[in-house]
Amino acid sequence: MGVLIIAVNLFFEVLIYLILGRAILSWFVRNPYDMLGKLYSLAIQITEPIISPCRHILARFGMTGTIDFSPILALIGLSILRRIIIYILMTLSF
Secondary structure, three states, X not given: XXXXXXXXXXXXXXXXXXXXXXXXXXHHOOOOOOHHHHHHHHHHHHHHHHHHHHHHHHHHOOOOOOOOOHHHHHHHHHHHHHHHHHHHHHHXXX
C-alpha cells in the first residue's frame, strides 16, 4: 500500500508542476512552433481538463478578467484531493 501512496503523491506533484509551468510559460511563449511553444502546448493538453472546470466555476462568480485565477483554484483543489486520497489510502492500509 505504501507504493500506491507514493504513486498517488507523485501523480499529483506532476500535475501541480505542470499547472505551475503552464501559468509561467503563458507569459513567455510567443511562437507556438519553437521548443518552448511545444512544451506549452503539451502542458495545455494535459492540464486543460483540470483548468477548464475551474475557469467555469470562477465565471459563475463573475471572477473573469485580465488575470486568470483558475490555475490557483486548480492547485488548491488538487492539494485538497491529494490529501483526501492519501488519507483514505492510509486508513485502508492499517
